[in-house]
Amino acid sequence: MDKPYLRELSKPSLENPIFVQGLPGFGNVGRIAAHLLTKFSEAKPFAELYSPSFPDYVSISSKGICHLPKYDFYYAAMEKSHLIIMTGETQPSFDDVLAHYEVCSDILSFVEKQGCRFLVTMGGVPITEEKAQVYVAATSPRLAAEFMEKGAVIYSKGRIVGGTGLTLALAKERGLEGVCFLGATTGFKADRGAGYQVFKFLMKTLGKEIKEGSQEKTFKP
Amino acid sequence: MDKPYLRELSKPSLENPIFVQGLPGFGNVGRIAAHLLTKFSEAKPFAELYSPSFPDYVSISSKGICHLPKYDFYYAAMEKSHLIIMTGETQPSFDDVLAHYEVCSDILSFVEKQGCRFLVTMGGVPITEEKAQVYVAATSPRLAAEFMEKGAVIYSKGRIVGGTGLTLALAKERGLEGVCFLGATTGFKADRGAGYQVFKFLMKTLGKEIKEGSQEKTFKP
Amino acid sequence: MDKPYLRELSKPSLENPIFVQGLPGFGNVGRIAAHLLTKFSEAKPFAELYSPSFPDYVSISSKGICHLPKYDFYYAAMEKSHLIIMTGETQPSFDDVLAHYEVCSDILSFVEKQGCRFLVTMGGVPITEEKAQVYVAATSPRLAAEFMEKGAVIYSKGRIVGGTGLTLALAKERGLEGVCFLGATTGFKADRGAGYQVFKFLMKTLGKEIKEGSQEKTFKP
Amino acid sequence: MDKPYLRELSKPSLENPIFVQGLPGFGNVGRIAAHLLTKFSEAKPFAELYSPSFPDYVSISSKGICHLPKYDFYYAAMEKSHLIIMTGETQPSFDDVLAHYEVCSDILSFVEKQGCRFLVTMGGVPITEEKAQVYVAATSPRLAAEFMEKGAVIYSKGRIVGGTGLTLALAKERGLEGVCFLGATTGFKADRGAGYQVFKFLMKTLGKEIKEGSQEKTFKP
Numbered sequence: 079m080d081k082p083y084l085r086e087l088s089k090p091s092l093e094n095p096i097f098v099q100g101l102p103g104f105g106n107v108g109r110i111a112a113h114l115l116t117k118f119s120e121a122k123p124f125a126e127l128y129s130p131s132f133p134d135y136v137s138i139s140s141k142g143i144c145h146l147p148k149y150d151f152y153y154a155a156m157e158k159s160h161l162i163i164m165t166g167e168t169q170p171s172f173d174d175v176l177a178h179y180e181v182c183s184d185i186l187s188f189v190e191k192q193g194c195r196f197l198v199t200m201g202g203v204p205i206t207e208e209k210a211q212v213y214v215a216a217t218s219p220r221l222a223a224e225f226m227e228k229g230a231v232i233y234s235k236g237r238i239v240g241g242t243g244l245t246l247a248l249a250k251e252r253g254l255e256g257v258c259f260l261g262a263t264t265g266f267k268a269d270r271g272a273g274y275q276v277f278k279f280l281m282k283t284l285g286k287e288i289k290e291g292s293q294e295k296t297f298k299p
Numbered sequence: 300m301d302k303p304y305l306r307e308l309s310k311p312s313l314e315n316p317i318f319v320q321g322l323p324g325f326g327n328v329g330r331i332a333a334h335l336l337t338k339f340s341e342a343k344p345f346a347e348l349y350s351p352s353f354p355d356y357v358s359i360s361s362k363g364i365c366h367l368p369k370y371d372f373y374y375a376a377m378e379k380s381h382l383i384i385m386t387g388e389t390q391p392s393f394d395d396v397l398a399h400y401e402v403c404s405d406i407l408s409f410v411e412k413q414g415c416r417f418l419v420t421m422g423g424v425p426i427t428e429e430k431a432q433v434y435v436a437a438t439s440p441r442l443a444a445e446f447m448e449k450g451a452v453i454y455s456k457g458r459i460v461g462g463t464g465l466t467l468a469l470a471k472e473r474g475l476e477g478v479c480f481l482g483a484t485t486g487f488k489a490d491r492g493a494g495y496q497v498f499k500f501l502m503k504t505l506g507k508e509i510k511e512g513s514q515e516k517t518f519k520p
Numbered sequence: 521m522d523k524p525y526l527r528e529l530s531k532p533s534l535e536n537p538i539f540v541q542g543l544p545g546f547g548n549v550g551r552i553a554a555h556l557l558t559k560f561s562e563a564k565p566f567a568e569l570y571s572p573s574f575p576d577y578v579s580i581s582s583k584g585i586c587h588l589p590k591y592d593f594y595y596a597a598m599e600k601s602h603l604i605i606m607t608g609e610t611q612p613s614f615d616d617v618l619a620h621y622e623v624c625s626d627i628l629s630f631v632e633k634q635g636c637r638f639l640v641t642m643g644g645v646p647i648t649e650e651k652a653q654v655y656v657a658a659t660s661p662r663l664a665a666e667f668m669e670k671g672a673v674i675y676s677k678g679r680i681v682g683g684t685g686l687t688l689a690l691a692k693e694r695g696l697e698g699v700c701f702l703g704a705t706t707g708f709k710a711d712r713g714a715g716y717q718v719f720k721f722l723m724k725t726l727g728k729e730i731k732e733g734s735q736e737k738t739f740k741p
Numbered sequence: 742m743d744k745p746y747l748r749e750l751s752k753p754s755l756e757n758p759i760f761v762q763g764l765p766g767f768g769n770v771g772r773i774a775a776h777l778l779t780k781f782s783e784a785k786p787f788a789e790l791y792s793p794s795f796p797d798y799v800s801i802s803s804k805g806i807c808h809l810p811k812y813d814f815y816y817a818a819m820e821k822s823h824l825i826i827m828t829g830e831t832q833p834s835f836d837d838v839l840a841h842y843e844v845c846s847d848i849l850s851f852v853e854k855q856g857c858r859f860l861v862t863m864g865g866v867p868i869t870e871e872k873a874q875v876y877v878a879a880t881s882p883r884l885a886a887e888f889m890e891k892g893a894v895i896y897s898k899g900r901i902v903g904g905t906g907l908t909l910a911l912a913k914e915r916g917l918e919g920v921c922f923l924g925a926t927t928g929f930k931a932d933r934g935a936g937y938q939v940f941k942f943l944m945k946t947l948g949k950e951i952k953e954g955s956q957e958k959t960f961k962p
Contacts, residue, residue, distance in 0.1 A: 080618065080621070080622055080625075128693075130617060130618045130620075130621035130622070131617060131618060132617065133617060134614070134617040134620045134621075134681060134682060134685075134686060135679040135680060135681040135682075135685055136679065136680050136685035136686060136688065136689040137677075137678075137679055138657045138675050138676065138677060138678045138679065138680065139676075139677070140676050140677055141661050141664060141674065141676070142656060142657050142658055142661070142664035142668075142674035142675060142676060143657070143658060143659070143660065143661060143664065144657045144658070144659065144680065144685060144688050144689045144692060144700065145689060145692070146686075146689045146690070146693065171615065171617070172355070173392070173394075173615075174617075175351060175352060175353065175354060175355040175392065175395075176301065176351045176352060176398075177618075178351075178355045179301065179351035179355075180301055180351070183301075214363060215359045215363050215364070215365045216363055216364060216365070217364070217365065218364065219362050219363070219364060222362060222363030222364065226363075232362065232363035233359050233363060234359065234360075234361050234362070234363060235358075235359060235360070235361055236358075236359045237356040237357070237358055237359065238356060238357050238359065238365065239355060239356040240355060240356075243355075243356055243357035243365060244355060244357060244367075246357065246365050247357040247365045247366060247367045248367070250365060250366070251349075251367065258365065393797070394834070394836075396793060396794060396795065396796060396797040396834070396837075397743065397793045397794060399793075399797045400743065400793035400797075401743055401793070404743075435805060436801045436805050436806070436807045437805055437806060437807070438806070438807065439806065440804050440805070440806060443804060443805035443806065447805075453804065453805035454801050454805060455801065455802075455803050455804070455805060456800075456801060456802070456803055457800075457801045458798040458799070458800055458801065459798060459799050459801065459807065460797060460798040461797060461798075464797075464798055464799035464807060465797060465799060465809075467799065467807050468799040468807045468808060468809045469809070471807060471808070472791075472809065479807065522839065522842065522843055522846075570914075572838060572839045572841075572842035572843070573838060573839060574838065575838060576835070576838040576841045576842075576902060576903060576906075576907060577900040577901060577902040577903075577906055578900065578901050578906035578907060578909065578910040579898075579899075579900055580878045580896050580897065580898060580899045580900065580901065581897075581898070582897050582898055583882045583885060583895065583897070584877060584878050584879055584882070584885035584889075584895035584896060584897060585878070585879060585880070585881065585882060585885065586878045586879070586880065586901065586906060586909050586910045586913060586921065587910060587913070588907075588910045588911070588914065613836070613838070615836075616838075619839075
């Protein structure tokens with residue numbers, strides 16, 4: 079294996095799918111939000127992406143089974159369309175910029191093939207004071223304004239590192255539309271609260287209001 | 300994207316263009332000088348270079364729009380010829396030498412295609428004492444001497460790191476001619492004064508004397 | 521040389537060979553176990569793997585002869601089948617993940633060509649308290665359980681770094697079966713005791729009980 | 742440029758040439774010895790090797806002329822044969838193992854094409870106590886013994902890092918013969934004394950005794 083490769087486990091038929099990506103990073107916000115989303119939407123795995131640029135360790139399951147680091151793609155039915163959700167336990171090394179570009183490009187090629195024209199990436203943004211806030215960046219001023227009206231703050235003049243930013247910016251280059259939701263987080267430890275904020279905001283924008291309290295008990299990300 | 304790629308926004312018709320490059324580096328001298336030049340000459344953007352070797356973050360504009368790191372090419376009309384000005388917010392990582400060679404080669408291929416036979420790269424050189432001085436290195440002894448007569452000091456036995464040096468040295472390998480102007484700077488912070496010195500020296504060599512004081516108010520780099 | 525290359529010294533005819541890999545790592549456990557196994561089974565070298573991703577030094581023998589870093593393949597006859605044993609003095613650099621994938625893939629391609637369908641990788645796992653214990657990870661729950669019954673502890677929810685994990689996980693992707701034996705070791709220094717434990721456990725699973733004490737004098741790894 | 746490239750300045754006709762390589766490293770011993778040899782033998786430059794793996798700076802001559810980092814090949818006539826001497830101001834980065842293999846392979850392909858069947862690489866070996874000693878490693882026991890008889894000490898069980906070791910070990914893989922001379926040096930600073938010892942030993946083995954004292958005045962490396 080000297081290139082990323084994608085293994086399809088099944089070939090679901092998807093209607094106008096929206097792609098949602100949540101990878102590990104600051105406070106693990108993106109990954110936690112993606113996890114909540116797969117649970118809530120009862121999403122099913124249908125594809126896996128492997129890459130020789132992922133870290134060189136293998137993980138062992140509780141039953142002693144080894145597996146390579148990978149990204150998992152899930153799909154879920156919404157009222158009139160589908161979601162494709164991607165998450166994973168890792169990212170390519172911070173220095174390996176070429177690998178980041180390659181992996182994000184392969185992700186986009188795959189979801190475009192599935193019919194995606196819109197995507198959401200989710201991550202964290204480090205802040206010094208605790209505050210339940212979701213920031214937004216977008217592929218167009220119209221989209222940024224639209225999600226600002228729904229309660230997000232424009233992530234003005236910021237930077238987004240790793241796959242969370244690259245997938246969105248590369249999507250823009252391909253003529254796709256999308257947004258990035260960043261949950262404010264104070265730490266580098268897994269921040270379930272910030273992940274939940276991003277998940278809740280995403281559900282709201284998808285037309286599904288999440289009631290405070292109730293969900294937090296349901297999900298054990 | 301696994302190679303640098305160049306997107307042309309328009310195809311201006313350029314007369315004997317001179318290529319001027321100013322990238323970030325010591326005191327951001329090169330980038331500041333290029334910025335002053337684009338303002339002064341009312342240069343227009345016409346091409347963009349993207350590379351998977353640029354840092355893996357994306358930048359967000361004040362309106363929340365994401366974009367990939369890139370180099371921007373501008374053109375401007377002079378009395379009898381044109382300028383092509385290139386600047387950017389970043390450079391490939393310091394360690395990634397291969398990427399530096401690749402990006403600089405792609406830049407040169409593009410400007411050669413536009414008809415360039417002469418180029419100027421601009422950067423900073425760290426010094427310990429403050430001093431308004433421009434140093435010069437060149438592709439030939441004749442050129443070094445010519446610009447020394449115009450007021451620059453030969454950058455004798457020095458080294459130039461990153462794209463500022465490589466673009467010039469690779470141009471020499473291709474049989475092009477050119478010079479590098481290095482503004483003396485004491486710090487790693489953005490040094491507007493040194494950038495202005497390099498810009499002023501460049502304008503003088505292009506036959507356009509810049510009056511002290513007046514310009515400094517006009518430009519807000 | 522810009523790719524790993526494999527040099528075959530001879531072409532032994534091998535019956536249902538089992539592949540056993542022991543590379544340097546924590547406590548050098550894998551390498552020591554492989555060394556004990558080659559001595560015990562009177563294994564003969566038959567192939568060498570070179571890679572431009574191995575460290576850039578060359579080693580000099582006691583007689584002053586230089587040689588490139590390499591992995592050595594040995595074969596040995598068992599009662600009804602053969603062993604292929606691979607060991608080496610080095611691994612690709614920790615950061616160079618792509619190289620690890622490439623080298624492990626080349627190893628698997630070679631041993632598959634020799635007819636291998638089952639493999640054992642051996643390494644060390646750092647623990648804080650001294651304890652003679654062998655941990656196991658596997659390509660299937662059935663195999664993990666089988667070796668647990670023989671005395672190993674499931675390496676539950678752990679991670680295995682470098683070639684020891686990757687060779688096993690990549691083998692699983694190819695549809696091969698195998699296990700990884702990890703000897704518990706307290707230090708990063710060569711741990712002969714842990715290497716011996718892994719070797720002894722391997723021999724037991726191959727149907728050859730090793731008597732305590734006697735072997736330790738015979739082998740001088 | 743995405744590969745090393747070799748530019749031939751002239752095509753001298755060479756008789757049974759011996760290749761001698763001296764690159765920077767510990768105490769700059771190899772480079773100093775190569776420099777002394779080019780002066781002594783009045784060697785003439787005939788080829789240059791460029792590589793995108795060399796450091797990303799360009800050097801400026803005393804007259805202000807820029808040039809890319811490169812290796813220089815010289816030739817010189819001996820009584821019955823020729824020398825090809827290669828030296829340079831740099832090496833690929835320590836981490837970039839693949840680049841080291843690539844550059845050394847390209848060097849060997851070039852000198853083989855010139856008819857070389859024997860080579861000498863020269864470098865330094867760090868020691869704690871000052872001592873004028875030359876160590877030897879070789880491609881065969883016969884050669885190691887031969888040069889030991891001429892006064893060198895076998896570099897038993899050592900390691901040689903970078904191009905000094907790799908060129909020799911890769912040459913051995915190609916079926917060429919050769920030796921490496923390592924001058925003992927206490928420091929990382931340029932060690933003219935150690936460079937001179939290696940040069941003197943090389944000349945002795947080539948049948949040219951160097952008288953103490955006299956040469957040190959003649960050469961100003």
